[in-house]
Amino acid sequence: MKKFTGSEVRWGVLGVGNVCELKSAPAMNHIPHSKLVAVMRRDEAKVKDYAARHGIDKWYTSAQDLIHDPVVNAIYIATPPNAHLELTRMAAEAGKPVYVEKPMARNHAECLEMISVCEKHEVPLFVAYYRRALPHFVKIKQLMDEGEIGEIRTVHINLKQVLEPEIIAKLENNWRINPEIAGGGYFFDLASHQLDLLDFFFGKIIHASGFSSNQAQAYPAEDIVVGSFVFENGVLGTGNWCFSTSASAEIDEVIIDGAKGQIRFATFGKGEFTLIKDHEAPINYQVDLPKHIQQPLIQHIVGELLGHDQCPSTGESGARANWVMDQLVKSNV
Known part of the structure; x- marks a missing residue:
C-alpha cells in the first residue's frame, strides 16, 4: 500500500x-x-x-x-x-x-x-x-480469549422483528428492502453486523448453508432466513432471522456456549452482556456506548x-460477511 x-x-x-x-x-x-x-x-x-x-x-x-x-x-x-x-x-x-x-x-x-x-x-x-471497536464487544472477545467460558463450542443468533405498518406505507422510499439497491432485505442490513461480529470473535466462517423465504410477501426481499455455519477454529453456529414475526416473538439475542460457561448479548441493544460461568452467579456487564457510535x-x-x-475492519473482513450471507440465502423456498 x-x-x-x-x-x-x-x-x-x-x-x-x-x-x-x-x-x-x-x-x-x-x-x-x-x-x-x-x-x-x-x-x-x-x-x-x-x-x-x-x-x-x-x-x-x-x-x-x-x-x-x-x-x-x-x-x-x-x-x-x-x-x-x-x-x-x-x-x-x-x-x-x-x-x-x-x-x-x-x-x-x-x-x-x-x-x-x-x-x-x-x-x-x-x-x-x-461493533468490532465498541468496548463491550471488545470485552466479550477478551473474556473468551482469556478462557472465561472455556473452549467455545457453539454460537446461536436469534433475531426476530415485527413487520411495522410504516415499513409497508413507505415501501417505495425504503431502499433496505429493495434487493436491487441493498442486495436483499433487512437480513442484509442487520445480519451483516452479526456475522461480521462473530468473524471478529472466532475468525473466518469456512462453511455456510441455509434457506430463505419471503413469507409475508410485504416487499420484494426475503423476510426469513435460517442457516448454519462452521468457523475455521471449529466452532459451530446457527442463525434464525425473521422480519415478519409477532410482537410476542420479538428478540435480539446471541448466545455463545463454551465448555465452562456462556455469554449472552443483544447485537443492537445497549452496551450490556451477561457472563454465566458454571457454579457461579451470572455477572451482568454494562458499558456506556459513545455518543457517535x-x-x-x-x-x-x-x-x-x-x-x-x-x-480491525477491512475490505477483506467485510467481504467475508457478504460471502456468508450469499450462502445463507442461496436456497430460496
Whole structure:
C-alpha cells in the first residue's frame, strides 16, 4: 500500500443521509488529526442544509467533484450499497483511502471487485462494521480469549422483528428492502453486523448453508432466513432471522456456549452482556456506548492512516460477511 503522506485525515463524505447525522460523520471532528471538510449529496437543498447545520464549508452534488477536491484526502462512502462499488472505484483511482458503509456491497462478487481496485491503486479499504471497536464487544472477545467460558463450542443468533405498518406505507422510499439497491432485505442490513461480529470473535466462517423465504410477501426481499455455519477454529453456529414475526416473538439475542460457561448479548441493544460461568452467579456487564457510535472504529482508521494503529475492519473482513450471507440465502423456498 502507498504510505499516507498527510499529517491530518481530511474527510470527504459521499451521501450525507441519516447515518451521518449522529452515528458517523460528526465523529470525524472529535478525533485528533481528523477533520470533516466536505460533503456530497445529489439533492442540493439537502446537502446545503446538512453542511450548514454541521458547520462544513464545502458541499457538492457531484461525487466526482468531491473526490477530486485536493483538500480531501480520505473518502467515506455513506450511500446505499448499490453505489459502493462504483464510488470505491472512483476514490481508489484518485488515490484516496476508502471507508465504506455496511453491508460492504450487494454481494460477495462486488466486494471482491472493490478489494481488487483498491489493491491495484494501493489504497486501503475499510468497512463500517463498527461493533468490532465498541468496548463491550471488545470485552466479550477478551473474556473468551482469556478462557472465561472455556473452549467455545457453539454460537446461536436469534433475531426476530415485527413487520411495522410504516415499513409497508413507505415501501417505495425504503431502499433496505429493495434487493436491487441493498442486495436483499433487512437480513442484509442487520445480519451483516452479526456475522461480521462473530468473524471478529472466532475468525473466518469456512462453511455456510441455509434457506430463505419471503413469507409475508410485504416487499420484494426475503423476510426469513435460517442457516448454519462452521468457523475455521471449529466452532459451530446457527442463525434464525425473521422480519415478519409477532410482537410476542420479538428478540435480539446471541448466545455463545463454551465448555465452562456462556455469554449472552443483544447485537443492537445497549452496551450490556451477561457472563454465566458454571457454579457461579451470572455477572451482568454494562458499558456506556459513545455518543457517535462509529467513533472508536474511525479512530482506528485515522490511527492506521497516520501510522500508529491498525483498523480491525477491512475490505477483506467485510467481504467475508457478504460471502456468508450469499450462502445463507442461496436456497430460496
